[in-house]
Amino acid sequence: MDEREFQTADGQLVTAVTAAEMREIDRVAVEEFGVTLLQMMENAGRNLAWHVRQVAAGPIVVLAGSGGNGGGGLCSARHLANRGKPVSVVLDRPPAQLEGAARTQYETLDAMGVPVENGVGALLDREADIVVDALVGYGLAGPLRGSAATLVDAVADLDATVVSLDVPSGLDATTGERPGSAVRPDRVVTLALPKTGLAAHPGELFLADIAIPAGVFRSLDLTYSNPFEEYWVRLTRLE
């Protein structure tokens, strides 16, 4: 497989990475370049919110897990609420079980009065023109389980436009396999570099800038030149 799996509209090649490589990029960004997770997440959430606003008007439901992916989704809910968009959140677990960055994002939403509930009943109770899928990203371990799986199965029965953050929840970011239930989104907003598992994604794919310095990629021997004129760029599979 050609590691430069994707290209921008003007033909620039963009290297795709595995989950392990992306985890290492994140680690080096934080530990060696001093970029914090919350800084990257703010860029992820702001970019994601912009894309959500492009796909439709109407009620938005953000599905969020407890990891970095969920944190990015929760951050996008803040940006959407700040613009007066009708947004609510459904978590895959009770808020008391959130930790770290996802907890930080949740507490801000709670202070803002953005509705946050958990479980599939909360999703089915809501009108959703747009579903933001931020349950699981490259941290997927095995087939989707529990409440995340139930939520993903319920999304398949909704007549809503679905935007996934980074990778569709349930999809293996490296191989593209679906070991169990998985979201089938209309649009994916992937972060920093596309993931190898997105090669077969049939919908729209956008790459969002989370402001990782080029030196991070180069220190890991990845071919990289900044593809961003704005804060995101459309990608297509390299034929």
Ligand SMILES: NC(=O)C1=CN([C@@H]2O[C@H](COP(=O)(O)OP(=O)(O)OC[C@H]3O[C@@H](n4cnc5c(N)ncnc54)[C@H](O)[C@@H]3O)[C@@H](O)[C@H]2O)[C@@H](O)CC1
């Ligand atoms: N630079 C970074 O590190 C950033 C990462 N971000 C996002 O964070 C993600 C990586 O974060 P994490 O490493 O925390 O991992 P994830 O958030 O991708 O996955 C961890 C979460 O998924 C759940 N999970 C994993 N496997 C599951 C399964 N089989 N069934 C049900 N639930 C399952 C875990 O319980 C946990 O809630 C990326 O995909 C990216 O979208 C962004 O939010 C911003 C910046």
Ligand SMILES: [K+]
């Ligand atoms: K996701």
